Every structure is written in structure tokens, then in C-alpha cells.
Amino acid sequence: MPVTRSTAAPRHGRRAEPADPSTVERLKANIGKLSTATLKQLDVSLPWYRGLRPDERSALGMVAQKGIASFVNWYERPASPAWVLSDVFGTAPTELTRSISLQKALQLIRVVVQVVEDRVPELADDDVQGPLREAVLRYSREVAFAAADVYARAAETRGAWDTRLEALVVDAILRGESSDALRSRIAAVGWTSTARITVMVGSSPSDTNASFVNELRRATARLSEDALVGIQGERLILVLGGMDESAGSYGRLAELFGPGPVVYGPPADSLVDAGPSAQAAFAGLTAARAWPAAPRPVAADDLWPERVMSGDxxxxxxxxxxxxxxxxxxxxxxxxxxxxxxxxxxxxxxxxxxxxxxxxxxxxxxxxxxxxxxxxxxxxxxxxxxxxxxxxxxxxxxxxxxxxxxxxxx
The missing domain is CATH 1.10.10.2840 (PucR C-terminal helix-turn-helix domain)
Known part of the structure; x- marks a missing residue:
């Protein structure tokens, strides 16, 4: 989960009192013990942690250990940028944001903080235990903010990548590709429907911002098992898996398109075989103006005469x-x-x-x-x-x- 140091300045740079040197030495001497105790406590307290793959457990264990070591550095030099996000989360692979939710990451932080707080009497004299506990709590808050920031950045990056990947899949379908590369992209984009495919095309609205795309996705989720959305300039393409064939379903989706005809192609058996359906839909979109009374939307097969006359x-x-x-x-x-x-x-x-x-x-x-x-x-x-x-x-x-x-x- 790589992050840049420029965004990781601590929210509270200094404590009211300087760190106690003897406490710092005890903390440094007990980093290994605290890390071992933390890993044991994670295994006891978090059932989902025990169910992770070995590589995921190892990555999360490294996050916990780095968190403890970084706390010691922060406690000694609170003005230092040593505990920036990359210090705590830099050892964890980006894939963890997919397999571990933010809620679980915060549970992990809570366990780490609890282990350190429970051992405060062993790590500090009586007169220093209060400030040390306060430092642990303040540091835990900063790490929680850091975790939320990591997951937010990962979600933004993943969303941008998923959008690009979705556009590549839609483009490949329109070009009639049927290759192993297309199959791998379909798997990567998260397509799960095994039902028949329908391609629906028309003009895109004048304002295709993020809220419009979100509304479009909600509508397609209600009326189909799976959907891909493609916006290519003035054209809007929907690739629908398991489309609800009940009356009015196509009409409700057509309302989200821009002005002009909306055409849907004949059903295809799978995404890999959806190229001819997409081509028929676009051929129908080109020829639809020859039938002014055509319904909206109209099936590409209902436009056979106009498509023939336009050279299809x-x-x-x-x-x-x-x-x-x-x-x-x-x-x-x-x-x-x-x-x-x-x-x-x-x-x-x-x-x-x-x-x-x-x-x-x-x-x-x-x-x-x-x-x-x-x-x-x-x-x-x-x-x-x-x-x-x-x-x-x-x-x-x-x-x-x-x-x-x-x-x-x-």
C-alpha cells in the first residue's frame, strides 16, 4: 500500500512534555516482545485473521510490527516525520486493500494499541505511565487516520483502473475480438453473469459526469445481472448480462440515453461472442433515421430493411x-x-x-x-x-x- 511522504505529516506534531529517556530505552528494548505478543493476540482475538492466507498473515504481521517500531520513534521524536504512512503501511502489498476491509484494518490497529497499553506498567515508571498511555492513544488515532487515507487512495486508484479496464473490454467487444486477452480482461473486470448478453447503444447525454454514470449503474443493476458501461464521445454503450426481458425494461434504460434512436442487438451467448450483437446494434443505430416511427428503443433485427439499404x-x-x-x-x-x-x-x-x-x-x-x-x-x-x-x-x-x-x- 505505497503512499507518499508528502501527505503524511502528523496531525499533532509535539507532545506537551519531552519523552522520558529511560522509557524510550525500555520501549526500544521491548519492540521484539511487543511484536510477538501482538501477533499472538491477533491470532486469538480476530477469527478472520486466522483464516487468511499465509502471505496475507505475514503482510499484516509486518504492518503491526512496523506500527510498534514507528510508535517508538514517534514517542522519542514527535516532531520527526519518521512515522509517515509509508513507514506503517509501506510493507503491505496493495492487494491487501482488496482482501482486508477498512473495518478489519481498524480492528488490527485496536489490537496493537491494546497490547502496548496493557504493557505500559512494564515499560514505564509510575510517574510516566499516564503520559505514555496518552501518547499511545494519540498515536493510535493518527494511525487510524492513516489507514483510512490508505484505503481511500487505494479505492480511488482501483476505481480509475477498473474504469479503464472496463473501457478496454467494451472496445474489444465492439471490435469483435475473441482472444485469450479479452477473456482475461473479462475476468479482471469482475464479470460474473453466465446469462445471455445484450448490447444497447445510443447517443450519450450532454452531461456524462460521475453522478450520471453512478445512476446508470444503479439502473442496470436493477434490470440485469451484470453490466459494462462505455462512453465513447457522443455514443453510450451498455453491455448487459442476464437482461430482464419483462415489459418496459429496455424502455427504462432508454430514458437514460441522450436524444435520438436507441438500438439493442440480438442476444449473444457470452461476452466473447457479443461482437456481432454490438455490430448489429451500431448498424441499426446508423439506419434508424430511415424509420422515423421506430420505437425507442428498437431491436436491431427490426431494422433489417433499413440496414440493408444502408449497406449492411x-x-x-x-x-x-x-x-x-x-x-x-x-x-x-x-x-x-x-x-x-x-x-x-x-x-x-x-x-x-x-x-x-x-x-x-x-x-x-x-x-x-x-x-x-x-x-x-x-x-x-x-x-x-x-x-x-x-x-x-x-x-x-x-x-x-x-x-x-x-x-x-x-
């Missing part, structure tokens, strides 16, 4: 794969019926005359189109998606699809 090849492939080929593979001439229905102004009667079938047959086939593709040709917006799928499917390279009229009629 993944949307073209998705239309062929998810709509056009299933229609051709289905029976009852679904693709031919859908094509006639769309080209004849969505008229059941005109479609029936064109295909020489009954209107009820057309109606049945259109319901089958909805069953097969998930898109309802009776709804104008979804009919537009289906029509776009027919267009891009017909333009697919030769051999990628069979002719529509090869399907049998009913």
Missing part, C-alpha cells in the same frame, strides 16, 4: 437466412403467395384470382408465412420486412436459393 451485409444475410430460405423450404407455395399478395396491393381477392385459388386459401397461406418467419404480412411494417427479404433473396448469388415457383401449390 449482415442484415442482407439475416433476411435470406431467417425469412427467404424458410419460405422456399416450406410447402404450399408460401413465397409465391406472399409475392403476389404484396405486389397486388395486399388484396386477398386479387391474390386469389392471380393464383387461381380461393381467398381462404390465400388467407391460410399468409398465416403460414407468419408461422414460418415470425413476420405477419397483414401488418404494413412487417409486410415491408417480408418484401425486402424477397428482394434480397432473389438477388442472392446463384445456387444459394431455389426458385420460388418450384414450391408446390395447395
Amino acid at each position: 451485409d449482415s442484415a442482407r444475410k439475416a433476411l435470406v437466412r431467417s425469412i427467404y430460405r424458410p419460405l422456399l423450404s416450406a410447402s404450399n407455395g408460401l413465397a409465391e403467395t406472399l409475392s403476389a399478395y404484396l405486389s397486388l396491393g395486399h388484396s386477398l381477392e386479387a391474390t386469389a384470382r392471380e393464383l387461381f385459388v380461393h381467398a381462404n386459401t390465400v388467407r391460410y397461406r399468409l398465416r403460414r408465412v407468419c408461422d414460418v418467419t415470425g413476420w405477419d404480412p397483414m401488418l404494413p411494417r412487417e409486410a415491408f420486412v417480408l418484401q425486402t427479404a424477397l428482394v434480397v433473396g432473389r438477388l442472392a448469388p446463384p445456387g444459394k436459393a431455389v426458385p420460388e415457383r418450384s414450391a408446390s401449390r395447395s
Whole structure:
């Protein structure tokens, strides 16, 4: 837990009386005994101390021993900066601030102070015991302030590092990385969710200060198991693990974005596989202005036609794969019926005359189109998606699809 000496000036530089020379000598002679007694008392008084790893016990033991030695120096020369924070905590690794809470650190300080105070009669004559006890208490207060300062600095450093690491993970996901380095970063950032991943993108608000980010994290914590937040200039990216799919969840998060469209990509199995979802979301964000009536937020898959027109090849492939080929593979001439229905102004009667079938047959086939593709040709917006799928499917390279009229009629 390294700290700088410049911030460690004692709060009370001098005592009212000079140190008693004989008491100083006794203190120096008993540093080893006090350290041994302290370590034994830590083991007896603090159950959590006994459960630490050997390296953590050793580091905390060094903190306790340095605290006693530093007290002796401070007692002898109270104006000296010898007991600065680095003297007490400099031997402890930074990782201790992760495994040992501030509350536990203060418990350790309390034990050290108690051991020294209990042995005051052995360390000083009767007339000096009072000032020595007062010095122990005053020093313990300074060390408590020092511990709080160490943990505050460690939290600030860790927070800044976690923010940078989180930004690196979000950037790697957007670039579609799938490497061991990304996996190690995901582990380091503390991601725990094993549920499916959703990437949500939109514009960032004009004021993206720390309070906004904290509010965003609280909102995502209520609606998902895990979340990463990325702010890249005017773009806000949320990577959500185990998103609550109940009604209104996406809408509540969309309220935290800036003005303009908000788009979420298709679910991904893991963070490592979230690249295509992020790319689909950004492609949808680019194309969303072509659909002014789009809901906010809108799924990237609902923007397939606009994405195709803006040059998104993944949307073209998705239309062929998810709509056009299933229609051709289905029976009852679904693709031919859908094509006639769309080209004849969505008229059941005109479609029936064109295909020489009954209107009820057309109606049945259109319901089958909805069953097969998930898109309802009776709804104008979804009919537009289906029509776009027919267009891009017909333009697919030769051999990628069979002719529509090869399907049998009913």
C-alpha cells in the first residue's frame, strides 16, 4: 500500500512534555516482545485473521510490527516525520486493500494499541505511565487516520483502473475480438453473469459526469445481472448480462440515453461472442433515421430493411437466412403467395384470382408465412420486412436459393 511522504505529516506534531529517556530505552528494548505478543493476540482475538492466507498473515504481521517500531520513534521524536504512512503501511502489498476491509484494518490497529497499553506498567515508571498511555492513544488515532487515507487512495486508484479496464473490454467487444486477452480482461473486470448478453447503444447525454454514470449503474443493476458501461464521445454503450426481458425494461434504460434512436442487438451467448450483437446494434443505430416511427428503443433485427439499404451485409444475410430460405423450404407455395399478395396491393381477392385459388386459401397461406418467419404480412411494417427479404433473396448469388415457383401449390 505505497503512499507518499508528502501527505503524511502528523496531525499533532509535539507532545506537551519531552519523552522520558529511560522509557524510550525500555520501549526500544521491548519492540521484539511487543511484536510477538501482538501477533499472538491477533491470532486469538480476530477469527478472520486466522483464516487468511499465509502471505496475507505475514503482510499484516509486518504492518503491526512496523506500527510498534514507528510508535517508538514517534514517542522519542514527535516532531520527526519518521512515522509517515509509508513507514506503517509501506510493507503491505496493495492487494491487501482488496482482501482486508477498512473495518478489519481498524480492528488490527485496536489490537496493537491494546497490547502496548496493557504493557505500559512494564515499560514505564509510575510517574510516566499516564503520559505514555496518552501518547499511545494519540498515536493510535493518527494511525487510524492513516489507514483510512490508505484505503481511500487505494479505492480511488482501483476505481480509475477498473474504469479503464472496463473501457478496454467494451472496445474489444465492439471490435469483435475473441482472444485469450479479452477473456482475461473479462475476468479482471469482475464479470460474473453466465446469462445471455445484450448490447444497447445510443447517443450519450450532454452531461456524462460521475453522478450520471453512478445512476446508470444503479439502473442496470436493477434490470440485469451484470453490466459494462462505455462512453465513447457522443455514443453510450451498455453491455448487459442476464437482461430482464419483462415489459418496459429496455424502455427504462432508454430514458437514460441522450436524444435520438436507441438500438439493442440480438442476444449473444457470452461476452466473447457479443461482437456481432454490438455490430448489429451500431448498424441499426446508423439506419434508424430511415424509420422515423421506430420505437425507442428498437431491436436491431427490426431494422433489417433499413440496414440493408444502408449497406449492411449482415442484415442482407439475416433476411435470406431467417425469412427467404424458410419460405422456399416450406410447402404450399408460401413465397409465391406472399409475392403476389404484396405486389397486388395486399388484396386477398386479387391474390386469389392471380393464383387461381380461393381467398381462404390465400388467407391460410399468409398465416403460414407468419408461422414460418415470425413476420405477419397483414401488418404494413412487417409486410415491408417480408418484401425486402424477397428482394434480397432473389438477388442472392446463384445456387444459394431455389426458385420460388418450384414450391408446390395447395
